[in-house]
Amino acid sequence: MKAQLIDGKRISAEIKAEAAEEAAALKAKGITPCLAVVLVGDDSASQVYVNNKKKACEAVGIRSVSHVLSGETTEEALLELIAKLNADKDIHGILVQMPVPKQIDERKVILAIDPKKDVDCFHPVNVGNLHTGGEGFLPCTPAGIIELIKRSGHSIEGKQCVVIGRSNIVGKPVAMLLMQENGTVTICHSKTRNLAEICRGADIIVSAVGKVNTVTADMVKEGAILIDVGMNRNEAGKLCGDVDFENVKEIAGAITPVPGGVGPMTIAMLMKNCNTAAKIQNGLE
Numbered sequence: 001m002k003a004q005l006i007d008g009k010r011i012s013a014e015i016k017a018e019a020a021e022e023a024a025a026l027k028a029k030g031i032t033p034c035l036a037v038v039l040v041g042d043d044s045a046s047q048v049y050v051n052n053k054k055k056a057c058e059a060v061g062i063r064s065v066s067h068v069l070s071g072e073t074t075e076e077a078l079l080e081l082i083a084k085l086n087a088d089k090d091i092h093g094i095l096v097q098m099p100v101p102k103q104i105d106e107r108k109v110i111l112a113i114d115p116k117k118d119v120d121c122f123h124p125v126n127v128g129n130l131h132t133g134g135e136g137f138l139p140c141t142p143a144g145i146i147e148l149i150k151r152s153g154h155s156i157e158g159k160q161c162v163v164i165g166r167s168n169i170v171g172k173p174v175a176m177l178l179m180q181e182n183g184t185v186t187i188c189h190s191k192t193r194n195l196a197e198i199c200r201g202a203d204i205i206v207s208a209v210g211k212v213n214t215v216t217a218d219m220v221k222e223g224a225i226l227i228d229v230g231m232n233r234n235e236a237g238k239l240c241g242d243v244d245f246e247n248v249k250e251i252a253g254a255i256t257p258v259p260g261g262v263g264p265m266t267i268a269m270l271m272k273n274c275n276t277a278a279k280i281q282n283g284l285e
């Protein structure tokens, strides 16, 4: 294997250790950071993520409470729960696991969460702050990607960055952060005509599509950095990313694995945001 393996497990452990120190310092001031996780429905993948989040909270010393609601929950009932969590002074972060069932309007859910408790950074106020380069939360997966690149020894400044995917959760915000790190950013999506050619010009590729083999070896410039956000199952039922890892790793300069790359970073950054939320609500930030 030619490429450096970017170890999301190791780097996320580093960040969680920092978050644990921060949480301990807050506790010394009488503040116990607390995350409320809300899961609507019984999607098995979502249950795995929610459990991973709870385990990380325990390890870091952040309190967590979970609310698991039936898949038939009405929008009204969910909004009522969010209002209660907004009003609860002991709760600092609120995360409603996406996607929500179709009878519930995701946008209304995001708007209902108090921006000060929006540890996902999905609320338009926080998205706006992100775009104007202000203070506050950074979105977990995009911020985790920036940390992965930097902490594995690479710089973004002046690099040609290609982001594949334009969702509000990953594609758009990661493109914004890469630009703020002084990268030159191209955003691609399902209507992009010459994806392979655009990718071949990239020093950094971030793939957030959700399709196996979106990025193949012929699309990669020698020495490029590959960040694979995709979480897919291949024909054998094995968890894998968007990138053809086996072939791309012989050409790339650095590459993230799936699992063990971006996923653990998302959770580590969530822990940081819970501490930030506790600070904001106690006038410490």
Ligand SMILES: NC(=O)C1=CN([C@@H]2O[C@H](COP(=O)(O)OP(=O)(O)OC[C@H]3O[C@@H](n4cnc5c(N)ncnc54)[C@H](OP(=O)(O)O)[C@@H]3O)[C@@H](O)[C@H]2O)C=CC1
Pocket (backbone or CB within 6 Å): 141, 164, 165, 166, 167, 168, 169, 170, 171, 188, 189, 190, 191, 192, 195, 208, 209, 210, 211, 214, 229, 230, 231, 232, 262, 263, 264, 266
């Ligand atoms: N590891 C982690 O922490 C996280 C992982 N994920 C994973 O990342 C992946 C993406 O998630 P998310 O952003 O929410 O997904 P979405 O489905 O919301 O977005 C997918 C994007 O990919 C684009 N796309 C689809 N097909 C192609 C194609 N053939 N070529 C180029 N672009 C294409 C779509 O374009 P268009 O807009 O035109 O439809 C869209 O912008 C998923 O596998 C998800 O599970 C997500 C969040 C966190």
Ligand SMILES: Nc1nc(=O)c2c([nH]1)NC[C@@H]1CN(c3ccc(C(=O)N[C@@H](CCC(=O)O)C(=O)O)cc3)C=[N+]21
Pocket (backbone or CB within 6 Å): 048, 049, 052, 095, 096, 097, 098, 099, 120, 140, 231, 239, 258, 259, 260, 261, 262, 263, 264, 266, 267
């Ligand atoms: N409100 C909200 N916030 C989110 O942050 C959010 C969400 N909804 N909905 C779904 C996506 C997806 N996501 C992941 C988190 C961790 C892993 C993760 O830990 N992955 C492990 C493997 C997990 C496994 O074994 O299945 C890894 O890649 O190594 C993956 C994906 C957060 N999301």
